[in-house]
Amino acid sequence: MSVLVIAEHDNAELKRPSLNAVTAAQALGGEVHVLVAGEGAGAVAEAASRVAGVARVLHADDAAYAHGIAENLAPLVTGLAEGYSHLLASATTFGKNVMPRVAALLDVAQVSDIIGIASESVFVRPTYAGNALATVESNDATKVITVRTTAFDAAAEEGGAASVEAVAGAGDQGLVRFVRHELSKSDRPELTSAGIVISGGRGMQSGENFPLIEAVADRLGAAVGASRAAVDAGYVPNDFQVGQTGKVVAPDLYIAVGISGAIQHLAGMKDSRVICAINKDEEAPIFQIADFGLVDDLFKALPALAEELDRQGISRT
C-alpha cells in the first residue's frame, strides 16, 4: 500500500497545506510519495524530497502544469494512480478543484475534507458546516481524499531524503488557458497557518474601518479574516472569509470582532484553541463559544486594545 500526495505549490515554494496532507498520508500507513507537477518547479521537488516521511517524489515538468490547471493535472494523476491505494490533497481551493475531477475519471467517490482517519478505508468528515460529523467508509479500489489542514499537523520540512524521479503526462488538454492571477499581497501571516487570527464582521460597518483590526493584528503578528457577512457587504475580499464556505482556521487564538456568530462562520473557526469575542450585543451567539467575551463597542474596544498591548509591551512573538 502506498499513498500519493498531490503537492500544492507556485513553482517556487511547496505550500504549507501539502505538509498537513503528508501527515494524513502517514497516518494511513504505507509509503508516502509526493507528486510535484509544475513548470520549472525543481526547487519544489527538492523541498518535497526533504519533508520528513516522504519516500519518493514524482516530478512532472511541463508548461501545462504551471498553474495547477485541473483539466491538465487530472489525467496526469490518473495515469500515475495505479499502484496507489490512496490519492490525497489538502482541502484548499487547489485540492477541491482538482481531486473530484481525478475521482470521476477513476470512477470512484471522493471523500472530502477529512478530519479523522479510523482505518485505511474509514474516515471522519464534517457535514452541515461541522454540525454533524459523518464516519464514512469507501470501498473503492483507489481512495481519493481531500484533507482538512487544521485537523492534521504539518509534517516537518526537514528530515526526509526521498528520491526524485521525473514523470510525464499527456500535457495540455487544450481546454483551458491561464489568463492571470490577482493575488492579495500582505506582510501578515497567511490566514490558514497563522498562530493568531483576528476577524471582523458586519459590525465593522465598512471596509474603511478594517485598519482598526489591522492595528491590533500588526501588534500581535496576526492574520486578518472576516465573516461572510463582511465579505458579502464588500468590506474585504473573499479570500479573507472564514467559515463553511470560506477558509477553515484553527489558530491558538481567534479574536472575533463585531461578528454575531452565525453557524456558517463558527464552522470555520470553532476548533481554535482560544476564542475571544468582542461584540456590543451581549446576546450574540458568538459568546456561547467564546472563552473570553468582551461586551463593548468595537470602535472603542479596538483602539483601546491596541493601546493596552503597547502599554503592556506585548508585541508579536
Place this chain on the structure above:
Amino acid sequence: MKVLVAVKRTIDPNVKVRVKSDQTGVETANVKMAMNPFCEIAVEEAVRMKEAGNAEEVVAVSAGADKAQETLRTALAMGADRAVHIVSEAELQPLAVARLLKVVVEEEQPGLVILGKQAIDDDSNQTGQMLAALLGWPQATFASEIVFKDGTADVTREIDGGLETLNVNLPAVVTTDLRLNEPRYASLPNIMKAKKKPIDRREADALGVDIGPRLAIHKVEEPPRREAGIKVADVAELVARLRDDAKVIG
C-alpha cells in the same frame, strides 16, 4: 446558447441542524427546506445570461426526491424556462448526481452548465468537477465573474490567495462562489407564472446509469460541544486573561 442549471434541495441554511439520536443522519422531518444558497446564485447567473442576451433558454435540473419539485418551481419562478426532475427517493452521492446530469446534458446539449460550488448539507464540493470530468469539458470552479467572448468564457475564480482568471472553451461547467451575484427574490406574479412552466419528470432508475452509493455512512455524530467561557470587564482584563490565563499572547 442553452444554459443548464443544476439545483439541490437542502435544509434551510438558517435552520440549526440536529443529529438524530440513532446516529443515522440529521433530522429532516418537519424541518424547513430551501434551495441550496450556491444553487440560487447559479440560477440567478443563468437568468442574467438570458437577460443579457448570452443565452436563449435556461433549463433547471434537479436530482432527488419528489419534493425537489418545489426547488425546481423556485428556479422557474426566478426565471428558468423549464425544468427536468430526475426522481429518486434513494440517497444520491455526488458521483451518482454527476452521472445523472451527464445524461441530461447529452440530451439537452447546453453550451454551459452552471452549478453551486457546494451544497450546504454534505459540504462535498464535488459534483460540478465530476460532471466536467465525465463530459471531458473544462471546469471553472468557484466563479466570481463570467465574461463571454468569441465562443469562450473568461471566468474569474476565488482561490485561496486571491483571484485567478481562466479562459475556458465552451461548452464548460462553471460552479458558483458567493460573490458572483446576489440572487433575486421571485415576485408573486413570477411565482404564479412558474406554476404553468413545464417540469419533465424522469425516473432516475430508467436513465441507465449506476447511481448506487459508493460511500457507506457508518454513523453521524454531534461534534464535541464548546462551552461558553467568561465575560471580561474591559480591555485591560482581556489582555491580562489572554496573557496570564490562556498564555496565547506575550
